[in-house]
Amino acid sequence: MVTYRPFSIAVRGAMTTLLEAEGIMSVRGERTLFENLNLCVKPGELWQVQGPNGAGKSSFLRIVAGLLPAQAGEVRFAGELIQHGRSNYHSNLLFIGHKAAVKAELTAIENLEFYAAIQGQPLTAPPYELLERVGLVGLEDIPAQRLSAGQQRRIALARLWLSNANLWILDEPFTSLDVAGIAMLHERFAWQLARGGAVILTSHQALDNIPVAVNMLTLEYQH
Amino acid sequence: MATRLSIRTQVLAIIRRDFRVAMRQRSDLVNPILFLLVVVTLFPLGIGPEPATLARIAPGVIWVSALLSALLGLERLFRDDFSDGALEQMLLMPMAVEWAVIAKIVVHWLLTAVPLLILAPLLALLLNLPGEAWGALWLSLLLGTPVLSSIGAIGVALTVSLNKGGALLSLLLLPLLIPLLIFATAAVETAATGLSPAGPLALMAAITVLALVLSPYAVHAALRVSVN
Numbered sequence: 001m002v003t004y005r006p007f008s009i010a011v012r013g014a015m016t017t018l019l020e021a022e023g024i025m026s027v028r029g030e031r032t033l034f035e036n037l038n039l040c041v042k043p044g045e046l047w048q049v050q051g052p053n054g055a056g057k058s059s060f061l062r063i064v065a066g067l068l069p070a071q072a073g074e075v076r077f078a079g080e081l082i083q084h085g086r087s088n089y090h091s092n093l094l095f096i097g098h099k100a101a102v103k104a105e106l107t108a109i110e111n112l113e114f115y116a117a118i119q120g121q122p123l124t125a126p127p128y129e130l131l132e133r134v135g136l137v138g139l140e141d142i143p144a145q146r147l148s149a150g151q152q153r154r155i156a157l158a159r160l161w162l163s164n165a166n167l168w169i170l171d172e173p174f175t176s177l178d179v180a181g182i183a184m185l186h187e188r189f190a191w192q193l194a195r196g197g198a199v200i201l202t203s204h205q206a207l208d209n210i211p212v213a214v215n216m217l218t219l220e221y222q223h
Numbered sequence: 224m225a226t227r228l229s230i231r232t233q234v235l236a237i238i239r240r241d242f243r244v245a246m247r248q249r250s251d252l253v254n255p256i257l258f259l260l261v262v263v264t265l266f267p268l269g270i271g272p273e274p275a276t277l278a279r280i281a282p283g284v285i286w287v288s289a290l291l292s293a294l295l296g297l298e299r300l301f302r303d304d305f306s307d308g309a310l311e312q313m314l315l316m317p318m319a320v321e322w323a324v325i326a327k328i329v330v331h332w333l334l335t336a337v338p339l340l341i342l343a344p345l346l347a348l349l350l351n352l353p354g355e356a357w358g359a360l361w362l363s364l365l366l367g368t369p370v371l372s373s374i375g376a377i378g379v380a381l382t383v384s385l386n387k388g389g390a391l392l393s394l395l396l397l398p399l400l401i402p403l404l405i406f407a408t409a410a411v412e413t414a415a416t417g418l419s420p421a422g423p424l425a426l427m428a429a430i431t432v433l434a435l436v437l438s439p440y441a442v443h444a445a446l447r448v449s450v451n
Contacts, residue, residue, distance in 0.1 A: 065315065066315070067311055067314060067315070067450060068450075068451055069451075087317045087318070087319075088317075090315050090316065090317045091228065091317035093315065095311070095312075095315050097308055097311050098308070099306070099307055099308025099311065100307070100308055101307060101308035101309045101311065101312045102307065103240065103244055103303075103307065103309065104303075104307065105243075105244045105247035105248060106240070106243055106244060106247070110240070110243060114236055114239070114240045117232060117233075117235075117236035117239075118228065118232070118233050118236050118312075118316055120228045120232075122232075143247070
């Protein structure tokens, strides 16, 4: 199993801010989803973005991740505009979107091998300890398309155990997960925050029983 | 600080994964080649088996069929990646996205063009192409197929988010590939008359270099629009 070193963040300017979004505005089609939205994420914080369906939670996460351009406003990572320091930002970011990016034809191990390689934690042996932790033992040689939705989700979320990234952005990570799976994620979030990382996620459920403090960002549905 | 990743590691990871996925979807790879073989064999049946006529139309038939069969399998370049979210992850890799695009194009070329290059002598034989032109046909396919993969990637990147992008893709790409078709058939025909095909082949090489160098940037821009 790979070992993780605690990391230090090379920060220019504000030492205490990991990610800063300022005055973000998003327009989809004819509708303004949100405007003048601010978010300031410090190391060790977990942020939950919440709001009704269609309020723009996913769009906001995609803007923050740098996948979607904002109509107005700017996003800074470690004090640097993400458009300018894209490579540095994306080597410090783990984004798991609504689509899990699990290749249906590949087995759990093959999917993990790919993500381990591009996350800089190449697997040297079959990662049985990791598979056990995410509850996929015995399923590692089955193509992902033959697994249940929850099991496929677990393959995607196993990336959290292979991640050295300071910032995790997760769009609805609890979808299709059972109670044990949710508890497992809570535990992992606590680990990430304890080592000075941060998590931004969307969820419709209230994060009950989570062993860390939850900061809220609420989006209203704009007509 | 997160681990610094070399471009090589990331490119090789994409190539490895794409090969694995392709090996699990073999019908997607075999079908365009079978289509090409069937189309080429239809011509002698439709036109009549006169050796001189067949030899005359052989370069055009082989190249048009190759273009059409390339269009059949082209969508798989980005279609699955788009629907399962792998495309978003590709845009989030620390390296320049153009490298990832090059990896995808290389894998696509290896999986579609290499079988075509192996099959080319058989196609030439079926259509009674004169022996002097076989080399030129093979070279024209070797130079032309990278253009199909790289220009094709632009078209797929533009249409991947549309539900029924297939027909649009053909309409978009075929006009762009006309210069390629003209120089390719010119090369084969010149060689068949016993002259040197170097001129048209050199122009094809120029098109190939241009397409390979510029297409990754265009594909990257198109993909950014498509994932929005």
